[in-house]
Amino acid sequence: MSTKLPTILIDTREQNPFVFRGYPVIRKGLKYGDYSLKGHTGLVVIERKSLADLFQTVSRKDNFARFCNELDGIKNTVKYKFILVEANPTGLMCGYKYSMANGSLLMDKLMSIGMKYDITIVFGGDRCGAERLALSILKAALVAEASANSK
Numbered sequence: 804m805s806t807k808l809p810t811i812l813i814d815t816r817e818q819n820p821f822v823f824r825g826y827p828v829i830r831k832g833l834k835y836g837d838y839s840l841k842g843h844t845g846l847v848v849i850e851r852k853s854l855a856d857l858f859q860t861v862s863r864k865d866n867f868a869r870f871c872n873e874l875d876g877i878k879n880t881v882k883y884k885f886i887l888v889e890a891n892p893t894g895l896m897c898g899y900k901y902s903m904a905n906g907s908l909l910m911d912k913l914m915s916i917g918m919k920y921d922i923t924i925v926f927g928g929d930r931c932g933a934e935r936l937a938l939s940i941l942k943a944a945l946v947a948e949a950s951a952n953s954k
Contacts, residue, residue, distance in 0.1 A: 808942055810841040817851070821934040835877045836884075838937055840945070847883040847944035849937055850922075854890040854899055861912055862904035874920040883944045884922040886913070889933040891926050 836848035898906035927933025
């Protein structure tokens with residue numbers, strides 16, 4: 804099933820946003836997450852985390868509390884929620900050279916976040932893979948919604 808993708812919304816706070824060549828894009832302050840679709844912010848949200856950002860967010864108490872507040876907000880308001888990690892699982896578990904945090908414990912915490920907030924955790928590998936995965940997630944959400952509405 805092919806679904807035309809509406810305009811991709813990119814949060815204005817994204818410092819190095821993905822590039823979606825061939826797709827319409829608008830930079831906009833999003834209430835939740837870093838990526839969504841125009842007219843579908845209650846359907847799909849992607850929270851992107853680079854390895855550095857993930858370590859800083861999850862291992863520091865003040866950042867983690869703020870992050871959990873954001874996840875609380877989307878838990879019951881967004882249907883398809885994703886944390887897209889711009890790394891691979893092995894890279895995460897091996898740690899981050901600029902952090903003293905234990906990578907395996909951080910992975911445990913990340914998986915617990917997924918379960919607690921009903922949010923899907925995906926690993927995009929490098930930037931190119933993460934960009935492509937983000938696009939696939941946005942498309943799949945529309946297809947899933949169209950399929951659910953046609954029943």
